[in-house]
Amino acid sequence: MMWQGMWLWIALVLIAATTIVTRGSFIIPGERVRLPPVMQRLLRYAPAAALAALVVPDTLLDAGEFDPLNPKLAAALVVAAVCLRTRNPWLPFLAGMAVMLVLRKGLGW
Amino acid sequence: MNDAFRRGAREGFVACIPVAVGLIPWAIVTGVAMRSHGLSVVESLGMNLLAFAGTAQLGTLPLIASGAPLWLITLTALVLNLRFVIYSAALAPAFEGQPWSRRVLSSYLLADGVFAVLSERLLASRDRAWRWGCFIAPSVMCWAAWQAFTVVGVFGAEALPRDWSLEFMATIALLVMLVPMAASRPMLVAAVVGGLATVMLRGMPFKLGLVAGIVLGIVAGFVAEFWQQRWQQRRSA
Structure with missing residues (x-):
């Protein structure tokens, strides 16, 4: 022990x-x-690539399988639309979770 | 505590509020997971203070629970942390002129969200005090939020609703950071390629597909920038 x-x-x-x-x-x-300057220019793309690498699999995969027709992708598209229209920090969370819960719990998707 | 430090701290703090909000569900999930993998309360809190690294914590818990060899646990944690080598290399110039102790503290605190939201501003600023404020204030805020809500998870493991898909708030937080970033054409290319490549490479062991996907996204963005410049030069010629 x-x-x-x-x-x-x-x-x-x-x-x-x-x-x-x-x-x-x-x-x-x-x-x-x-780091050589070329590497520094390359690394400017690291944040966008890393964020997408974390987000996209979560919205396109369901239990490890490719399945774009899922509530997470629908909610993610709503979140992206909200982000493009407003700078309110809370609205994307409210809208995304609302879509998610309505689709999952309300409609049983 | 000069004025530049305070201005930097305020800007970084406000910009990273969505990051901290997005950490909350992850922190609760991590707290619950440590307890459910057999760690005691003290061990859970110890793990959380030693390693401020949700992905590495969640990734190594099954190995710890099954009594895997130390080298395998260490290697897995190392691979899950590999993306931070990229962040570290990108962000290093922002710490120019800082003492060793601050660099070590910053290395302990560096988080995905803070890097993603602030790296461009940190690298663009020429004011050392402003940069330090802009990095350390949001980093400490995220660390405190993470510690506090992991404790909620550790002690409240039984009482939280499990069917509310609360973990999706982490994905929303990442999206909130990504959308404004992808405004330029090459950045959008980096994001699309990085995301889709990671989906296609998901079968690689130890989440190496994540590292490979990020690298492919970076290269794609760089190539897109090169083509965009050549196209613009030809148009103006």
Whole structure:
């Protein structure tokens, strides 16, 4: 039991180490590690690509299978439309969750 | 605490409110998941304080629960965190002139949403104090929101409604950040290619499809920018 408790904490510290090592990989060494300008121009596209890589699978897949006709895609399209029309920070959440809950719980989709 | 720091802090804070809102359901889910994978309350809170990294936490919990070897747990956490190498490289110039302690603290705090919303502003500003405020204020806000709502999940694991699809709020938050970003043609190309490539590569082990999808999206955006410039030059010639 003693060892099991220790093992878990070692695992947690190792997980923590991977988060610092990756996030600090360029921030911590600073000026000593410089990226060539071409790389810096490439990386301007990283946020958009990363966000889409997290969002799109969630809206197009249902339980790991390709299925575009699902309530999540409908709700996501409504959220995108709301974002294009208003800068209100809460409205996209209200509209998206409303569509989601009406389709899931109201219509049983 | 000079004026530039405060202005930066305010701008970053306001811009990242949707990010913090989007973290709430993730934090609750992560809190519930740690308890349901057999971690005690103290272990759950410890994991949360040591590693401020929802994806890596959720991804390694099944391995911890099944008693997988330490090297496999570490490798999985490393791969789930690989996207932060990209963020770190992109954001590094914004920390120019900052002491080592702030860089380490920032590395601990760096989150997807904060990077996505603020990287362009952080890299464009020439004021070091403004940049520091604009990064640290929203980062601490997101960290505090994450810690607070993970505690809600840890202690309220039984009482929360499970059929409300609350986890979808995280997706909404990401979309709220993505839509204004995709305004330029090359950015839109990067987003569309990154998203669809990740869907097509979903079969790769350890979520490596996510890393590959991001890389393909970046390259596609860069190529689109190149073509756009050539086309504009030809029109003006």
